[in-house]
Amino acid sequence: MNHNMFKKFLSVFFLFPTLSIAQSYVVYDFTHDKILESRSANNVQPIASVTKLMTANVFLENNKNKNCSASISDEDFDYIKGTGTKLPKYTSIACSELLKAMLVHSDNYAAHALSRSAGMSRSQFIQKMNQKAQQLGMRSTRFSDSSGLSSTNISSAMDLVKLAKYSLNNAKIQELSNTKAAYIRAGKRNVFMQNTSA
Numbered sequence: 518m519n520h521n522m523f524k525k526f527l528s529v530f531f532l533f534p535t536l537s538i539a540q541s542y543v544v545y546d547f548t549h550d551k552i553l554e555s556r557s558a559n560n561v562q563p564i565a566s567v568t569k570l571m572t573a574n575v576f577l578e579n580n581k582n583k584n585c586s587a588s589i590s591d592e593d594f595d596y597i598k599g600t601g602t603k604l605p606k607y608t609s610i611a612c613s614e615l616l617k618a619m620l621v622h623s624d625n626y627a628a629h630a631l632s633r634s635a636g637m638s639r640s641q642f643i644q645k646m647n648q649k650a651q652q653l654g655m656r657s658t659r660f661s662d663s664s665g666l667s668s669t670n671i672s673s674a675m676d677l678v679k680l681a682k683y684s685l686n687n688a689k690i691q692e693l694s695n696t697k698a699a700y701i702r703a704g705k706r707n708v709f710m711q712n713t714s715a
Contacts, residue, residue: 541557541558541674542554542557542674543558543678545681547681555675557674558675561671563669564658564671565670567672567677567680568665569619569620569664570681570684570694572628572664573616573689573690574649574680574683574684574687575642575645575646576612576631576642577690579637584611585611585634587612587634588607588608588609589605589608589630593626593629597629602624603622603624604708605703605706608704610702614701615627615634617693618701619631620696621694621710621711622701622710622711622713623713623714624710628663628665643662646660647659650672653680653683657672657676658673697712698711
């Protein structure tokens with residue numbers, strides 16, 4: 518079991534900084550597979566960047582081209598207004614580097630680039646995310662984008678425990694989620710990114 522990874526995603530369950538006023542949370546013991554403490558665990562609410570955990574799972578399970586690459590496009594900038602990225606536009610970036618940028622730095626542009634780089638359209642990718650949620654028994658969960666910027670990406674704390682449990686089985690997701698900082702190779706540049714939850 519990797520406690521650090523769970524703590525990273527557990528933090529998003531809290532809408533306020535202290536436990537006593539948190540609207541919804543679950544404290545889960547993965548070792549013994551049991552709930553230690555919870556509050557309104559089935560309340561549905563926007564889940565923000567925890568979305569990227571599902572994006573990573575769906576990409577890794579569906580991408581058949583291990584050497585795939587993508588670039589940050591005007592389409593991404595039009596869709597993701599109001600947020601920034603350190604990644605350069607119009608530069609071919611390996612999907613493995615985009616995955617790193619997404620999980621280490623929670624980069625929204627990397628998430629969107631990955632969603633159109635797995636051999637399917639963006640809408641098909643989102644459909645796969647929702648299908649995976651249903652497979653995992655995440656009955657209160659709906660996705661409409663791959664980054665979590667949309668407030669219509671919704672779930673419950675209990676559903677997110679199911680997603681975290683599933684993700685613990687993926688060594689790559691564990692590794693990148695626990696990386697404190699990394700250089701992302703983007704063309705001829707090495708872009709330094711820090712873990713947003715470190």
